[in-house]
Amino acid sequence: MRDRSKVLKARGFRWQGVEVRQYKADDAPYKDVRRQTLLGEGEGEADLNFITRYFEIQPGGYSTLERHQHPHALVVIRGRGRVVLGERSYDLAAFDCVYVAPGAVHQFEASGAEVLGFLCIVDRVRDRPELVAEQP
Amino acid sequence: MRDRSKVLKARGFRWQGVEVRQYKADDAPYKDVRRQTLLGEGEGEADLNFITRYFEIQPGGYSTLERHQHPHALVVIRGRGRVVLGERSYDLAAFDCVYVAPGAVHQFEASGAEVLGFLCIVDRVRDRPELVAEQP
Numbered sequence: 554m555r556d557r558s559k560v561l562k563a564r565g566f567r568w569q570g571v572e573v574r575q576y577k578a579d580d581a582p583y584k585d586v587r588r589q590t591l592l593g594e595g596e597g598e599a600d601l602n603f604i605t606r607y608f609e610i611q612p613g614g615y616s617t618l619e620r621h622q623h624p625h626a627l628v629v630i631r632g633r634g635r636v637v638l639g640e641r642s643y644d645l646a647a648f649d650c651v652y653v654a655p656g657a658v659h660q661f662e663a664s665g666a667e668v669l670g671f672l673c674i675v676d677r678v679r680d681r682p683e684l685v686a687e688q689p
Numbered sequence: 690m691r692d693r694s695k696v697l698k699a700r701g702f703r704w705q706g707v708e709v710r711q712y713k714a715d716d717a718p719y720k721d722v723r724r725q726t727l728l729g730e731g732e733g734e735a736d737l738n739f740i741t742r743y744f745e746i747q748p749g750g751y752s753t754l755e756r757h758q759h760p761h762a763l764v765v766i767r768g769r770g771r772v773v774l775g776e777r778s779y780d781l782a783a784f785d786c787v788y789v790a791p792g793a794v795h796q797f798e799a800s801g802a803e804v805l806g807f808l809c810i811v812d813r814v815r816d817r818p819e820l821v822a823e824q825p
Contacts (some may be wrong), residue, residue: 556775558793563784565767574739591786592762601762602812603739624736626728628808629699630766630784639692650700650727652800655736657694672764672809676738 557597566572566609566670570595576608577617581684585614585663593677602677610663611668612636618660618687623679625653631670634663646668658685693733702745702767702806712744712752717820721750721799729813738813745806746770747800750779754796754823759815761789767806770799781805794821 558675561568570589576586584618586608593604609631610616618637629649637645637660645651645661651671663669697704704727712722722744729740745767746752754773765785772779772787775794779788781797787807789795799805 561786562781650697654693672757
């Protein structure tokens with residue numbers, strides 16, 4: 554059997570052969586978020602049971618406030634920002650890790666002057682996010 | 690149910706509450722490799738089906754030449770080095786990604802003057818590595 558191993562070279566937070574996509578295709582509220590799927594959906598990668606994505610949020614941007622049953626494992630690899638995690642929120646800087654437990658409401662924000670870029674790993678088979686209404 | 694979400698703050702490639710361990714406990718050949726398990730084995734993290742580890746290899750060091758049936762997803766987050774992947778080898782720099790397919794022989798080396806540090810994500814339930822003899 555052909556060895557399907559590979560290296561994806563990085564250049565400025567873009568990766569060889571990886572498309573930069575909008576964060577979500579539906580009309581959930583978010584601002585200035587892009588995603589790249591690094592490993593798990595490419596050719597020959599079906600043996601991975603988890604998907605490694607890179608999300609980048611521009612200064613002032615934020616992801617959707619949402620929850621779901623699948624957990625997230627995140628590692629920040631660029632810039633700074635903030636995460637809402639249940640009823641708390643935390644500052645984030647490079648290499649901080651975040652565990653989003655099943656059902657936890659969460660939102661990521663590039664709250665300062667810097668881009669926030671993070672890896673987010675999830676199960677290949679997972680439930681869809683449920684939108685959470687902002688508190689008035 | 691208590692929300693088990695958490696943030697692990699990073700400081701110089703060490704993480705709050707995460708132990709720095711030797712790479713392997715058995716006598717497989719390797720040199721100057723340390724590991725930290727960032728997410729997946731801590732308290733309240735049993736819902737993660739995959740484990741996010743950080744490996745760091747000092748200049749001149751290398752991991753064991755081995756293979757196994759579980760795939761690896763890697764993202765380099767520090768320094769430079771090289772990976773042997775089947776019959777080929779590749780230079781690695783920060784943010785390069787590596788997919789190690791099932792059964793592929795692989796070895797990571799901090800081949801230059803820099804430390805090589807990378808995230809390596811694997812299934813929680815996985816087979817044990819099989820040592821591969823170096824070619825004479």
